[in-house]
Amino acid sequence: MGKRSVQLDELISQEYRHGFYTPLDVDDVPRGLSEDVIRVISAKKQEPAFMLEWRLKAFRHWLTMTEPHWATVHHPPIDYQDIVYYSAPRGKADGPQSLAEVDPELLRTYEKLGVPLQERELLAGVAVDAVFDSVSVATTFKEKLGELGIIFCSFSEAVRNHPDLVQEYLGSVVPYTDNFFATLNSAVFSDGSFCYIPPGVRCPMELSTYFRINARNTGQFERTLIIADRGAYVSYLEGCTAPMRDENQLHAAVVELIAREGAQIKYSTVQNWYPGDKDGKGGIYNFVTKRGDCREANSKISWTQVETGSAITWKYPSVILRGDNSVGEFHSVALTNHWQQADTGTKMIHLGRNTRSTILSKGISAGHGSNAYRGLVKVAKSAAGARNYTQCDSLLLGDRCAAHTFPYIEVKNPTARVEHEASTSRIGEDQLFYCQSRGISAEDAVSLIVSGFCKEVFRQLPMEFAVEAQKLLGVSLEGSIG
């Protein structure tokens, strides 16, 4: 077995591919957090009074809260006064109006990341909102979507142009009091994506946001709000990367999804924030609150995530199944290599009758990586006929990694049926040798087996991103076995 490790060690080691830094002239605020900083951010974004009020309420509440420590993750204390809460590439005060106005340096950055913003070069049928540090720098396909009544723009733009929608829905799924990081986000969030699909409209293309942290010592606090009105459908994807740095950077995002009667939202994430180096130095702290609300009957929200990056991932994309017959899904692949830590899972809160949820979680641990599934399935008294099926599988590559499963199941209705299954296994030496003796290299064999392990989740991703996710997994695993 020792020998196998040595051999597989040699398969290393490609560096993080998105670790470059783009030197840009930036507009930022001094380090630290205070009401003044929040006022400055709000003013820079020309926000209406209700937004500033909301931010300040959140900030005041945040001051009464303490950082949570119940997850199985460990990190040195975060100095919240040593973070820059706003940083934006300098440009026109109200942001670029079209791609032609975007700094060419920025466009090159996105091209390098494989996300060309020029519409003609785009993957067919994908509209992109690109968020760079604190602000959205470009949103493509806006007009085409506008013809259908779909609003897809940066959050700042939505606050200015659709204040009624923002005011109605903002914080209606994740209130500003929700948890330490969500509350911090509510106070300081700088931008993000906003999306509204009008009744009966099926969004004809994938919508996506590409998040990039570039500046040093900044935190990224974006907020995404997606509303699918009655009978609407949207498929949404986010991707994220950051430069390689020795310091840890904080990313505390909030995503709120609202599905009204018969609406469907499919939200996919390929998260590849900088994970830190092989000794565990640097990397992003990814402390994210994502929650969907199946607010009315027959709605459906499904989360799919592929988490390969970040030094620490702490996120539980959840669904509140409020409407009768609503459906919640969570499909996840979380990979931790080197010293990465992930504590991730979901919450399915069954409130409506005949609500159904499915949870499929695949955790892969390698190196000194630690991977925990933490999930809550709650069936309220009102949720007659609720159904949940949960499957959590862990794959271990190496003898210094860890995999944990913490399912919480709370059932208050006798007609509910809840099932949880979990297993832990490893890539067997014999499986590797079998593949090798059929002419397949050890490296390919590992990725073959890992892909097989993750197949059911990848199947949920839009085609182009499934391919990307699979590649990413291969890269992230390199140098993993030792």
Add this chain to the structure above:
Amino acid sequence: MRIGPEEPCVPGFVSAYPSLAVQLPGATLPWLRRSRDEALERFAALGLPTTRDEDWKYTSVAAIARRVFRVDAASDVSDEVRAVVLLHVIEGTHRMVFVDGHFMPGLSQPAPLPTTLPQGARICSLAQAVEARVDDVESVFASADDAADGFTALNAAFWSDGAWIDLAAGVALEAPVHLLFVTTRSDSACFPRNLIRAGEGASATVIEHHVGPDGASYLSDTVTRIVLGRGARIAHTKLQQEGRKAFHIADVAAEQGRDSAFLSHALAFGGQLSRAAIATRLGAEGCDAKLAGLYVGSGRQHIDHHTCIDHASPRGTSRELYKGVLDEAARAVFNGRVIVRPDAQRSDALQSNRNLLLSEDAEVDTKPQLEIWADDVKCAHGATVGQLDADQLHYLRARGIAEGDARALLIRAFAADALAGIEHGPLRVRLESLLPGALPETV
């Protein structure tokens, strides 16, 4: 005679300790006095757990904390108590009876015990063992970790008696040992403590049985520690039939030596609030642990089981199956931890928790958890919550069985599964015979 606390639980016990301690077994032994003093300090510092503690998230003991409990001294046994004991006798066992926390040699069978035991087996009350300065009692005590929470600390400070079972290498006890704990009075608190040690290759079946009258509200706070030597085999069956108003808090922990086998069955039928923590540590190579449980609740009963199987060494195997049947407004909590430590390669663990909810108001919170720190392992767990299977019910009815009978049949089959692993035949039959009375009556 009743002694002690005039105030609610925590301050009451703390202030009553000085006057009580001098009357407890082994009061003149410095090591034991020190152990009790330290435990009281821990208790005073810890207090009783609250729902803010992750391990007590779903079980509130506020009702215990509010109460004033007294500690009863040994008293004469009434005919009523004799009748209760007779009712619970299990034939063919070595029986030790404890009433309100005190050993009753006159009710125990056969008396005196040691003559009917094989050479190398010693069974006596813990107070006797301590007073007689039996070798090693102190070391078994010292190995017990009683700081886990306020209840184990409270027991360590106040324990009045319990069983001392010590088996030398190679001793196999054929007849089970039946430890019957009877609590008779309302507002009393008793603190049984059992120590079981099995030497190399020794084996025994021990039944720890708790009973009390339905009308009395009392606290039974029990601790059992089991040490298994190399190749030893202990089957421990805990049968909880406390009165319907009782509080029952139990903590059973085993420490397993190489190639040893620990077989635990926990049956919980009584009490208004009961909690059993059952843990085993597979401390050396090749251990085998089987944990099974059955909890049945109705009325407003609250039943909590916390199990922990700690694979601390390579090549251990564990199997766990807990089943629950909840009717009316009963609430059950199951929390099963399986830990596989970094060097515990080749561990093989299976865990399963299944619950039947029979009524609108019944509730279950289950949290099976796996914590894996080694890679060459086979671990799986599962949990289900649901109703009786409609297809099975329909099938039976289609064969002419009345709905009520069909339901009873299915419930009994569901429950009996948890007893299947009891190796001692007569004991299993006896326990199975309790099921019809314990399971909800169906219409």
Add this chain to the structure above:
Amino acid sequence: MLEIRNLHVTVDDKPILRGLDLEVRAGEVHAIMGPNGSGKSTLAYVLAGREGYVVTQGEIRYMGRDLLALAPEERAREGIFLAFQYPVEIPGVANVYLLKAALNAMRRHRGESELDAVDFLALVKGKLKLMDMDEALLYRAVNEGFSGGEKKRNEILQMAVLEPRLAILDETDSGLDIDALKVVANGVNAMRSPERAMILVTHYQRLLDYIRPDRVHVLALGRIALSGGPDLAQDLERRGYGWVEAEAQKRHAASAGGPG
């Protein structure tokens, strides 16, 4: 094609093979027989390059090259195929996917173009028929939930698709009923050709009733103790392995100057 000289192999520091010599030429079928624990499977694993089998002495030349210098996948690409005694289950990886990945790895290695899905499927379906296998097996995960017979057939199917130069069949007959054995034997016989060599590792003579070998070798105490023509197998079936072992023991004692 294959020359093994004075091969010594240890597993976990325990000597298993102790000076084995064997020569196999193209077109030949050799049977390696021997009692349990004689080192038959070790030989198969060493040829395929399994980790943990340490060659302490001797050499193996394959097509004139040093075989031991090659990684397992390189050996496979050079035409060595091991049909496993216990084929491995790989959950989530479709059987057909493994076959295609393996075949195309070999074609790339030989400088041939990769087969597209259509040509590949046509090829595989032909071979499936030969092995009397259900097409559905292609789309199931590799060996997962296969019966013992299905696993063995699947191994021979892989062999038929990959068309090796040197095939080593490790106890392919074990656990097969007579019908399955015939199917497997037919598959193997169909593959016999002047360019291809085969080594059949087996405990029983049964397989050799259906696949007639050119040479039979008996392994005892880590060496070839006896070699002969096809009739030797029947001899062994009648007389058992005891006498061969006893003789090997004697010889071993003589050569080592004392009881080993």
